[in-house]
Amino acid sequence: MLTQFKESVDYIKSRTNVQPTIGIILGTGLGGLVKEIEIIDEIEYKDIPNFPVSTVESHKGKLIFGNLGGKQVVAMQGRFHYYEGYNMKQVTFPVRVMKLLGIQRLFVSNASGGVNPDFEVGEIMIQDDHINMFPEHPLLGKNFDELGPRFPDMSEPYDRKMIEMAKGIAAENNIKVSVGTYLGLTGPTLETPAEYKYVRVIGADAVGMSTVPEVIVARHMSIPCFAISIITDLGVPGKIKEVSLQDVIDVANRQEPKMTLIMRELITRI
Incomplete structure (x- = not known):
C-alpha cells in the first residue's frame, strides 16, 4: 500500500506545483466550496494511479488544487463510500495521499439524517464526536x-479549537449551528424508523454514510479534523418522510452557502 500511495503522490506532483496544507472532502450536494477556490489545477480521479473512481451521480470525481483563504x-470534489463496493482502505486512500502531499x-462536509428531536431540516451541525x-x-x-x-488515540476526533472558532464565525454571521455526534452506517438504504430510534438511543444526533472512516485515518496520521453536516431529513418519530437523493441534494444546496x-x-483564520 505504501508503494501505491507514493505512486499516486508522484503522479499528482507531476501534474501540479501546488503544495497544499489544507485537505477538503466535499459531501453530497455540498460541492459549492469549490467556487470559492482560486483553482490552479484539476486532476480527474480516473487519471491518478491506484485511485478509486466515484460512482455516485452527484459526485464529480476530481481533485481540485488552488488557493482558498490565503492557504494552498x-x-x-466527490468522495468514496463503502456502499459503492470499495473496502475501507480504498475509501480512505485519498486521505493517505493528501497527507503525503x-x-x-482536514475539513470534511456531509449530508446526514437528523435524529435529535430538536433538529429541523436544514440544520447545520458541527461534529464534535462520532x-x-x-x-x-x-x-x-x-x-x-x-x-x-498501531493503536491511535481517538479522545479528540474533531479539533476543539476549530470547533470553537467555527461557532464564533457562525455567531458573527447570524448562522444557527448545533454541535453533535455523527454516527456512520454503510447505507445505501436510509434507515428504518426502528433504526433511527436505535441510532438516537446509543447517543447520536445525526446519521450518515461517510466521514467516520476518513476521520479515523486522518487522526491515525495526527491530522486535526473539522467536520460539518447539513441535516437533510429527519429520523424523528412523527417527522419521518420518504426521501429521495434529489430531496437530499435540494436541502444541501439551500444551506450550502x-x-x-x-x-x-x-x-482563512487558522
Whole structure:
C-alpha cells in the first residue's frame, strides 16, 4: 500500500506545483466550496494511479488544487463510500495521499439524517464526536508505522479549537449551528424508523454514510479534523418522510452557502 500511495503522490506532483496544507472532502450536494477556490489545477480521479473512481451521480470525481483563504488547498470534489463496493482502505486512500502531499488539517462536509428531536431540516451541525458502526475498520490489517501508531488515540476526533472558532464565525454571521455526534452506517438504504430510534438511543444526533472512516485515518496520521453536516431529513418519530437523493441534494444546496461561509472563514483564520 505504501508503494501505491507514493505512486499516486508522484503522479499528482507531476501534474501540479501546488503544495497544499489544507485537505477538503466535499459531501453530497455540498460541492459549492469549490467556487470559492482560486483553482490552479484539476486532476480527474480516473487519471491518478491506484485511485478509486466515484460512482455516485452527484459526485464529480476530481481533485481540485488552488488557493482558498490565503492557504494552498486540495479538495476532493466527490468522495468514496463503502456502499459503492470499495473496502475501507480504498475509501480512505485519498486521505493517505493528501497527507503525503503535505496537508496539515482536514475539513470534511456531509449530508446526514437528523435524529435529535430538536433538529429541523436544514440544520447545520458541527461534529464534535462520532460513533463508528461500519462493519469494516479502515485500520484493520498491517499498520503503516511510517504514518501512525498501531493503536491511535481517538479522545479528540474533531479539533476543539476549530470547533470553537467555527461557532464564533457562525455567531458573527447570524448562522444557527448545533454541535453533535455523527454516527456512520454503510447505507445505501436510509434507515428504518426502528433504526433511527436505535441510532438516537446509543447517543447520536445525526446519521450518515461517510466521514467516520476518513476521520479515523486522518487522526491515525495526527491530522486535526473539522467536520460539518447539513441535516437533510429527519429520523424523528412523527417527522419521518420518504426521501429521495434529489430531496437530499435540494436541502444541501439551500444551506450550502452558510456552510461554505463557515468553512472558508475558518480556513482563512487558522
